[in-house]
Amino acid sequence: MESSTATTSAGIMAATGEQAWLTAVLRPAGSLDRAAVRRLGAALSQLAAASDMILVDLTAADIHNPRALAQALSGPAADFERAGRCLVVVGASPALSAELDRAAVPVATLASDALPARLPAPVPVQGSSGRPVAAVTR
Numbered sequence: 001m002e003s004s005t006a007t008t009s010a011g012i013m014a015a016t017g018e019q020a021w022l023t024a025v026l027r028p029a030g031s032l033d034r035a036a037v038r039r040l041g042a043a044l045s046q047l048a049a050a051s052d053m054i055l056v057d058l059t060a061a062d063i064h065n066p067r068a069l070a071q072a073l074s075g076p077a078a079d080f081e082r083a084g085r086c087l088v089v090v091g092a093s094p095a096l097s098a099e100l101d102r103a104a105v106p107v108a109t110l111a112s113d114a115l116p117a118r119l120p121a122p123v124p125v126q127g128s129s130g131r132p133v134a135a136v137t138r
Contacts, residue, residue, distance in 0.1 A: 024051045029060040032069060041072035044087070048076050052085050059091035059112045070099035073107060081106040090114055 024047045028040055040056075047054050054076075063069055077087040091112035092100065100107055 021052050022050065023053045023055060025055045025057060027057040027060060030062065032058075032061045032063045034065070034068065037065070037068050037072045040069075041076065044073070044076035045079075048079050048083075048085075053088065054080070054086075055088045055090060057090045058093075058096075061091075063093060063096060066093065066096040066099040067103075069096060070103045070105055073100070074103055074105045077105050077107045 026040065026043060026047070028036065030036075032040070044054060044056070056073075073087065073089070080087045086108060087106070088108045088110060089096075089100070090110045092109045097109055100109065
């Protein structure tokens, strides 16, 4: 019988008393039209299975339909709330905040200036071949 890596990791952390916290950051940029809102909702649903907190940074996004975005955030936000996790939206416009409130979407919102203006530069991570395989932020 095979067990998934996530299950194994969770079992090890429980056995050793360790607690891990995984945060994912999504930063959609440009126009959030109907198709982009659907893609964002699908990405949130996928990340919800493996993340403790997701931060959606909307500071680089142009939101055409705040109601549609609030609806797309509704399902993943409810999943997070049931699991004792958190969905955070940074840079929500007054119109989006009103739609989130109207639909009672369980999200935390932060002002657009809540994040640093400049994130630290990523540090390349090298694989066994010596080639960069990823970048991590300090």
